[in-house]
Amino acid sequence: MVKNFTWRAGSVLPKIEEHSDRKLQVIERYLEVYFDTVAANPRQDRLNITLVDAFCGGGLYDACQGGATRPGSPLVLLEGVRRAEAKLNLGRIKPIRIDADFLFSDARADHLEHLQSTIQSSEFSDSLGSSIHLKVGKFSDLLPEYIRHIRARQTAGRSIFILDQFGYSDVPMRSMQQLFASLKKVEVLLTFSIDALLNYLGDNPSVESTIAQFGVDTSFLSKWQDWKFDAALGRSTAQRTIMESIASQSGAKFFTPFMLRSPSDHRWMMLAHLSQNQAARDKMLGVHWELQNSFKHMGRGSLYQLGFDQRCIESSASLFNFVEGDRATMITELESELPRRVFDLIRGGELAVQSLLEIIGNQTAATNSDLFLVLGALSADRDIEIRKSNGGMKRPGTAIAANDTLILPVQPKFFLPKPARK
Ligand SMILES: C[S@@+](CC[C@H](N)C(=O)[O-])C[C@H]1O[C@@H](n2cnc3c(N)ncnc32)[C@H](O)[C@@H]1O
Structure with missing residues (x-):
């Protein structure tokens, strides 16, 4: 001992x-x-x-x-x-x-x-x-x-x-x-x-x-x-x-x-x-x-x-x-990697945010609020649409919650990894 x-x-x-x-x-x-x-x-x-x-x-x-x-x-x-x-x-x-x-x-x-x-x-x-x-x-x-x-x-x-x-x-x-x-x-x-x-x-x-x-x-x-x-x-x-x-x-x-x-x-x-x-x-x-x-x-x-x-x-x-500089790098990387993952998962046209969190749960050091931030940016860019739990649609860029659903726009933009910010 x-x-x-x-x-x-x-x-x-x-x-x-x-x-x-x-x-x-x-x-x-x-x-x-x-x-x-x-x-x-x-x-x-x-x-x-x-x-x-x-x-x-x-x-x-x-x-x-x-x-x-x-x-x-x-x-x-x-x-x-x-x-x-x-x-x-x-x-x-x-x-x-x-x-x-x-x-x-x-x-x-x-x-x-x-x-x-x-x-x-x-x-x-x-x-x-x-x-x-x-x-x-x-x-x-x-x-x-x-x-x-x-x-x-x-x-x-x-x-x-x-x-x-x-x-x-x-x-x-x-x-x-x-x-x-x-x-x-x-x-x-x-x-x-x-x-x-x-x-x-x-x-x-x-x-x-x-x-x-x-x-x-x-x-x-x-x-x-x-x-x-x-x-x-x-x-x-x-x-x-x-x-x-x-x-x-x-x-x-x-x-x-x-x-x-x-x-x-x-x-x-x-x-x-x-x-x-x-x-x-x-x-x-x-x-x-x-x-x-x-x-x-x-x-x-x-x-x-x-x-x-x-x-x-x-x-x-x-x-x-786990320091702020690394968080910034992580968010930048997520901004380029998460859209592709969401696109792969959203095949049926929609994806519950909770399911996304569970699927990528073991593969990221990002907290849910970090992920919501990146999803919010995607919605602001109209790459995805967000449906609330009561069935109504959220305005682009509004804060995301775990009980929301991600929806592919009727005319989806092709998800390409976004270039990393300098
Ligand atoms: C790292 S110390 C625990 C320190 C304690 N957790 C703390 O923070 O104060 C490990 C303890 O596990 C005990 N130990 C060793 N093998 C064990 C086993 N198979 N089952 C239970 N206890 C064991 C040791 O006697 C020792 O007291």
Whole structure:
């Protein structure tokens, strides 16, 4: 076990590294956005949810700021729900209660004991044993029990799973499939050390079940012999191929990977958001844009494909940052690429905006509002017409919404990629 993630009673706290802190910030902000969205209805007075932290650790870090501490992921979840409830109730006539259950587990008993004493000395101590459940065990072993627990509370299974494994092998793909097949409203934040997997391959790799589940088969391994000598492009193609495999094997409809580099062990980690819901994916993308943090996205931002993407070779662009300059480039690229995609999809003469969002959902770092902007420009140019959900037509250039429908004009202009703006 790595020193940065070791907790023992009476021992010094592990020091938090910057990339772990960033990851926790994403969870903090995502919870805020999540509750604002799912509890937006002012008439709603109760929200039932289960938050699972199945690699919970000991609950507290040394923040490396003169004795200050930094709460770990289980405390981030507890505080996130408390803050969300207080914020939702500000100015609300009918108060809402977030009825949350917390399932925290870790394979190590000493880590869980540390977490227990951390919670005991916190404002959440009264909830230990009632809404906070602690259990020693491996994630894959505990999962069936967790699924039963969640479904017993709510058939739709509204839940968020934080799966912050250290390496890559403790969240098997069959567990992910089990999760997405059993719980309709589950969302997962998965940490996956892609570079640890690639480093493991070394010079004499062979296919075995632990890595085969992530697409590392004989074909991958023969390409890896070339890829591994190209530190930039070859490695990123290998990383994207593994992502593609996870995306297709997980059972989740939407998969949004972000990359984060750990300076201490020089490895790229992936933090992926998985869900069955396009709006959830959009919210998570929004958090990354907003925090503009040290996360990167592999490849271009506009429309991309995981695995091998010829355009990465052409442009040598394998990393995309969530900063404003990149957003401008992304929008310019979208302005030239999206019309062709819309034209291909609109074959029957119309296309629901929601369907477009779902179809390209896994292939862009653009948020829905970025896409609406580009669609709005197409409508202003009268390349497409927009029908509202009530059947009426929108004036060209009016703001687009997810429940609109795109319609090919009676006399369609031929969609040609627009020249990139200088
Ligand atoms: C990266 S640390 C988690 C840090 C924590 N999420 C946080 O942000 O504070 C990973 C934890 O997973 C635990 N672990 C390792 N293998 C596991 C498994 N198969 N199932 C559950 N926990 C495991 C380790 O003991 C360690 O505490």
